[in-house]
Amino acid sequence: DAKTTQPPSMDCAEGRAANLPCNHSTISGNEYVYWYRQIHSQGPQYIIHGLKNNETNEMASLIITEDRKSSTLILPHATLRDTAVYYCIVRGYSGAGSYQLTFGKGTKLSVIP
Amino acid sequence: ETGVTQTPRHLVMGMTNKKSLKCEQHLGHNAMYWYKQSAKKPLELMFVYNFKEQTENNSVPSRFSPECPNSSHLFLHLHTLQPEDSALYLCASSQDRDNNEQFFGPGTRLTVL
Numbered sequence: 001d002a003k004t005t006q007p008p009s010m011d012c013a014e015g016r017a018a019n020l021p022c023n024h025s026t027i028s029g030n031e032y033v034y035w036y037r038q039i040h041s042q043g044p045q046y047i048i049h050g051l052k053n054n055e056t057n058e059m060a061s062l063i064i065t066e067d068r069k070s071s072t073l074i075l076p077h078a079t080l081r082d083t084a085v086y087y088c089i090v091r092g093y094s095g096a097g098s099y100q101l102t103f104g105k106g107t108k109l110s111v112i113p
Numbered sequence: 114e115t116g117v118t119q120t121p122r123h124l125v126m127g128m129t130n131k132k133s134l135k136c137e138q139h140l141g142h143n144a145m146y147w148y149k150q151s152a153k154k155p156l157e158l159m160f161v162y163n164f165k166e167q168t169e170n171n172s173v174p175s176r177f178s179p180e181c182p183n184s185s186h187l188f189l190h191l192h193t194l195q196p197e198d199s200a201l202y203l204c205a206s207s208q209d210r211d212n213n214e215q216f217f218g219p220g221t222r223l224t225v226l
Contacts, residue, residue, distance in 0.1 A: 041219075043115070043117075043205070043217030044156065044205075044215075045115070045217065046215060046216070049214070098161065098163075098168055098169060098210050098211065099210075100158055100161065101158070101213050101215070102155075103155045103157075104155055105155055
């Protein structure tokens with residue numbers, strides 16, 4: 001799997017956009033970028049994923065650079081409920097015809113009132 | 114609610130006990146997963162089941178024994194665990210093993226005395 005690098009923590013003011021960066025410089029052409037988050041004492045929650053193009057859904061936007069070596073998850077209007085650990089994952093082939101997720105340490109986002 | 118439930122939510126057991134964790138998904142998915150989340154360590158994939166067949170075992174010790182009687186239910190049988198096995202055990206499901214939009218349950222917090 002391509003490895004990812006994320007800052008360990010970030011703060012964001014409530015109501016402002018939260019921009020969470022992720023570096024994945026060794027990503028290969030067929031590897032997707034996935035984002036999950038984990039709110040304290042809960043299981044992880046899928047947010048969004050993409051391959052090359054920018055993606056948007058009701059939760060967030062994913063911006064992937066043209067060379068695909070980095071991406072940014074954007075929460076357009078952060079709320080206190082967005083305080084969580086955010087995981088950037090490059091989905092890789094794990095053998096036996098299967099693609100699985102390898103979670104790292106993520107970024108602890110704190111939304112400040 | 115994610116559509117994935119886990120019972121019990123908390124479990125304390127001695128090293129000689131036998132216990133089982135249960136996971137049920139109401140999403141019509143065909144793949145189910147067990148993950149382990151220890152304190153200060155990233156989420157680790159333990160087992161993958163696809164259409165009731167185990168497709169991955171990530172070098173998990175035999176004191177952890179999974180069972181998948183149908184696509185909606187997944188069990189993790191525990192026997193002669195060690196204190197270092199204390200962790201949050203998370204179940205997840207997805208449409209199939211290659212669909213990495215996974216839905217997680219709330220987890221079982223296990224303490225081994």
